Amino acid sequence: MWFDRTMADNRGRADTSELAELVVVRHGQSAANVAFAAAEAAGRSWAGLKGPDSEVPLTDLGRQQAIALGHWLGALPADRFPEVAFCSPYLRARHTFELAAAAAERDNPRARVRRSLVDHRLRDRVMGELQMLTSRQIAERFPVEAERRRTTDEYVYRPPGGESFGDVAERLADWLADTRREHGGRRVLVVAHDAIVLMLRRLVEGLSWNDVRTVATGGLVANTSVTRWTTVDGVLTLAEYNATGHLPSAEGR
Template sequence: MDTVAELTIVRHGQSVANVAFAEAHARGVATHGLTGRDADVPLSPLGRRQATRLGRWLAAQPADRRPDHVVCSPYRRARQTWARVADTVAALGVAPAPVDLDGRLVDRLMGELELLTPLMIAERFPAEAARLAADGLHAYRPPGGETFDDVAARVRAALADLHRRHAGRRVWVVAHDAVVVAARHVLEGLSFADLDAILATTPVANTSLTRYVPVHGRLDLVEFAAVPHAP
């Protein structure tokens, strides 16, 4: 079967929601001040700096380590991440790879619980908090949202199209931590319990790289949640 020459999945830079959720958790409060849609959440100032650092690192790589093509989640934070990487690369004299958007690479859809912290869910939707506790994070389906199996199904389809459209090429996917987790489930056959254990010690950091190369017709993991461009 034809495969891409290399697959690198990049998590977007830090978003304002990442900051707001962490601050609300640290303060133990059921509010964070965010409004609007998850799809429209932008990068934080640190997230923009992270994407710039990634762009500088990428421009310094040899041509055979840079992507031939980029496929990006249409969510604002992912698009902003690649745009800043591409602008930085271009400013350093390297032509950025062309980019497509793929709606199958969005973050996990939380339906009516979109942009709510666990404490906010517990206070506003106690029955859903109880169902989440009973079902577990990955099997739980929020009202109007997705289980992790649903995320894995759309990521599986997106990856199959990557192989078909970009066989023999180096491809970057710029997306979300849920997409990284789903890709490992799909490509390596890891259970979500296995992945929980891995993530407990190695979380998917903002602008981290998870890289696969083909070995005997399948993609093998060679790098997970690496941040080689960190200062």
């Protein structure tokens, strides 16, 4: 298994090189994805989950999606396979990463990333006091906050003790700068969350918040979908977004 949480020495690599390719994948379907959708649809207060957001596991479908991602990775030609992999510290992302890695290596023993790391800057958006609460629970427990949330632009809104999307973009900017400096010229894989995918689009492509809203109106970032940029004339350029062709069906995404 290539899930190594330490970074190899990268001294001597050019600091100004762009990444050769950046592939970002959302985690597989999680228990929260299912439970919160069901609770919101039924108007229930409680989604039925306990524990912190960081420890939410994958569903059976999520595990199948992660394995399908691994089959896709294992089938990539050698000059497309990731050289460096990063993962969110959250359980659902780490498990997606581990299942995909194992499936890729089973399919192709040479499909092994040389370096892999967990990076806390790739965590999901932190919701603070609203963590793991349905909209009905928020309205019941924090009515003033619920109204503030309703009347504030979603990309500006910062929950008590949590993060706005701008905060997420700020920590990702640090990660991206470090990754470019330490892994310039390499192909990089990231397994993380929908907020990470959207904010990386903002950073890599220089999107305005209105551009981000336009992207978001096209639909949710699907579980285990692939978003990929390749370097063209020295600039990371979007090659595909929210691609799910590697998945066997659209069920539960």
